[in-house]
Amino acid sequence: MAKKQEENKSDIVSVLDENGKSDEQYLSKISNDKIKEFYKAMVLIRAFDQKAFNMQRQGRIGTYISYKGQEASQAGTALALEDKDFIFPTYRDSGVLLLRKQPIVQILQYWGGDERGLKSPDSVNNFPIAIPVGTQIPHAAGAGWAATIRKSGQVAVGFFGDGATSKGDFHEGLNFASVFNAATIFLCQNNQYAISVPRAKQTKSESISKKAVAYGMEGIEVDGNDIFAVYKAVKEAADKARKGNGPTLIECYTYRISDHSTSDDASRYRSKSEVEQWEKKDPIARVEKYMQRRGIKIDKDAILEEAKAKIEKEIEAFEKISAPDPKDMFKYVFAEMTPAQNKQMKDLLGE
Amino acid sequence: MVVANIIQAVNMALKQEMQRDSKVVVLGEDVGVNGGVFRATDGLYKEFPGRVFDTPLAELGIVGTSVGMAVNGLKPIAEIQFSGFMYGPFDQIFSHAARIRMRSRGRFTCPLVIRTPYGGGIRALELHGESGEAIFAHTPGLKMVVPSNPYDAKGLLASAIRDPDPVIFYEPMRIYRAIKQDIPEKEYLIPIGKANIVQEGNDLTLIAWGASLKMCKDLLEEMKGRYSVELIDLRTISPYDRETVINSVKKTGRCVIVHEAIQTCGFAAELIAAINEDAMLSLHGPVVRVTSPDVPFPLYRLENDFLPSMARIKKGIEKVMEF
Numbered sequence A: 001m002a003k004k005q006e007e008n009k010s011d012i013v014s015v016l017d018e019n020g021k022s023d024e025q026y027l028s029k030i031s032n033d034k035i036k037e038f039y040k041a042m043v044l045i046r047a048f049d050q051k052a053f054n055m056q057r058q059g060r061i062g063t064y065i066s067y068k069g070q071e072a073s074q075a076g077t078a079l080a081l082e083d084k085d086f087i088f089p090t091y092r093d094s095g096v097l098l099l100r101k102q103p104i105v106q107i108l109q110y111w112g113g114d115e116r117g118l119k120s121p122d123s124v125n126n127f128p129i130a131i132p133v134g135t136q137i138p139h140a141a142g143a144g145w146a147a148t149i150r151k152s153g154q155v156a157v158g159f160f161g162d163g164a165t166s167k168g169d170f171h172e173g174l175n176f177a178s179v180f181n182a183a184t185i186f187l188c189q190n191n192q193y194a195i196s197v198p199r200a201k202q203t204k205s206e207s208i209s210k211k212a213v214a215y216g217m218e219g220i221e222v223d224g225n226d227i228f229a230v231y232k233a234v235k236e237a238a239d240k241a242r243k244g245n246g247p248t249l250i251e252c253y254t255y256r257i258s259d260h261s262t263s264d265d266a267s268r269y270r271s272k273s274e275v276e277q278w279e280k281k282d283p284i285a286r287v288e289k290y291m292q293r294r295g296i297k298i299d300k301d302a303i304l305e306e307a308k309a310k311i312e313k314e315i316e317a318f319e320k321i322s323a324p325d326p327k328d329m330f331k332y333v334f335a336e337m338t339p340a341q342n343k344q345m346k347d348l349l350g351e
Numbered sequence B: 001m002v003v004a005n006i007i008q009a010v011n012m013a014l015k016q017e018m019q020r021d022s023k024v025v026v027l028g029e030d031v032g033v034n035g036g037v038f039r040a041t042d043g044l045y046k047e048f049p050g051r052v053f054d055t056p057l058a059e060l061g062i063v064g065t066s067v068g069m070a071v072n073g074l075k076p077i078a079e080i081q082f083s084g085f086m087y088g089p090f091d092q093i094f095s096h097a098a099r100i101r102m103r104s105r106g107r108f109t110c111p112l113v114i115r116t117p118y119g120g121g122i123r124a125l126e127l128h129g130e131s132g133e134a135i136f137a138h139t140p141g142l143k144m145v146v147p148s149n150p151y152d153a154k155g156l157l158a159s160a161i162r163d164p165d166p167v168i169f170y171e172p173m174r175i176y177r178a179i180k181q182d183i184p185e186k187e188y189l190i191p192i193g194k195a196n197i198v199q200e201g202n203d204l205t206l207i208a209w210g211a212s213l214k215m216c217k218d219l220l221e222e223m224k225g226r227y228s229v230e231l232i233d234l235r236t237i238s239p240y241d242r243e244t245v246i247n248s249v250k251k252t253g254r255c256v257i258v259h260e261a262i263q264t265c266g267f268a269a270e271l272i273a274a275i276n277e278d279a280m281l282s283l284h285g286p287v288v289r290v291t292s293p294d295v296p297f298p299l300y301r302l303e304n305d306f307l308p309s310m311a312r313i314k315k316g317i318e319k320v321m322e323f
């Protein structure tokens, strides 16, 4: 019988836990400004998440997938990367995208059913969100492999959930990355559920990070609600990859506070008390408490208001954008439209 | 009789077939405790302990293990949560499920049903709207069924479960809850491979399946008998009911085919080829197909521009009638 993951926490990377226990040596090297930056990033992406959720409820965008509770995993990773790095996000990673220069307007456009939202800004490499679970994992292996071949100094990061580790894509991606020494980070946000299926029913493996062993790869488990720990682990894995020392699997042990998506009702498969237990480990509150202890003064309300104002401004811009042109469907399928497409476009649009 | 929508009809068929045959098992993502993301398997987990499985998240694993179960004495009903995730397990479907009987000279068979919601029009996420029936029809050894209403859904699913060969059961997501019908509580079967003449007529044959069928019905209602239209619900894509199609076109001499799938190599192409072979001399004009264009299914703001609309179907009918 596999051991329960909770019982086996000796080797988890933790810098600041929910009880205030902290790795002072590591923290002392992080400046006050950096800590404020971490905090603000999490406040911003939580405010966005809340707003996007509300907009779905009001019918202003379509299905939305919330990452509430996973802010430390997303911000900690995003902030440890460089623009030239390549990320392969999932539907749950809007927070990562937001912190990777994807304009909020575009993130809303995507969830609002408008293809134009997927385009990555030129200054960063944000691959379009993967909707099929796990299919992006080999891409991250391939992009990291390319970085190794081209000596580009980039790192590729594949994001995925605990459920995705059951797919063949996971096995194939990790195996390739290891065999070819790819500059890849496999970043699993283990949020304990794949829709209704709890992590324990997904795999009998003791943990997800342990799966790395079989690939001859380093596997690290991190407290995913501890932004410092996530940042530290990702930064170290990225440095290692940039030096040509291969891939890493990082498991961020966290929790999805929200429903799986705006079409899901999580009360069908998990208890309120379980959610409440995890709310106590809130990643933002934890940093707030720490800043207080360290004597870093912040104006909480002002930071939140600033985040909200930024988001509101983008929402205004989003709502002013003209409807997508039906011609757009045809425009980017091939470098050149086929004769059949050309005829169909004319028939369809009555031109 | 009970009033049911398609989801409830599917649920009833699953329940009855599980009661009837202890070899039937259900597996898939979220089909157990949660009862399926659309609730199609609601209640089964409790009622049939040890026969309903929440699987790890792995479509290839779901279909691959189903093949193994099927050859070893069980009748697996696998749910693929959305048909957009059928491409991963396609290797298992094409290379194995569909060929086992042939490769083993009948020694092993694969009585497997894969249920999956398909189709657009509900503002869903990417890869949740496609119609891939032609891909499966293009797979020898596979049956492909698409109900368009609760009555057919129940009877066809029961037939699919009792079928000795692998069947893809495509459930039209858009009308999962849109049509309510009185259906018998008792079990009944609708044969696979038989089309349904929904309405008889003499001027034109209109062929559709799944959610498009409802759209055609609504349109004919709106057109209030302007033409005498014979409406055919194909119901099974493979093996399709060629005889019913040909007889109808021979009678009417005109034909319009509607599907949500893209045009090139869509199933209309096969039907038109059959009409060409067997009913060419009865035609008063070319057969018209109303389909989606040859582009990936767009995000939802453009889906109504992409999918066949009532207006486009009407235009197609007028084009044939005025030829």
Ligand SMILES: Cc1ncc(C[n+]2csc(CCOP(=O)(O)OP(=O)(O)O)c2C)c(N)n1
Residues within 6 Å of the ligand: A092, A131, A132, A133, A134, A160, A161, A162, A163, A164, A165, A191, A193, A194, A195, A256, B029, B057, B059, B081, B082, B085, B088
């Ligand atoms: C290949 C595939 N199968 C099924 C789905 C439907 N689906 C969407 S998310 C999800 C659960 C994913 O769980 P996990 O990998 O743990 O990530 P999380 O959503 O929890 O972030 C499922 C089954 C899908 N999108 N893709």
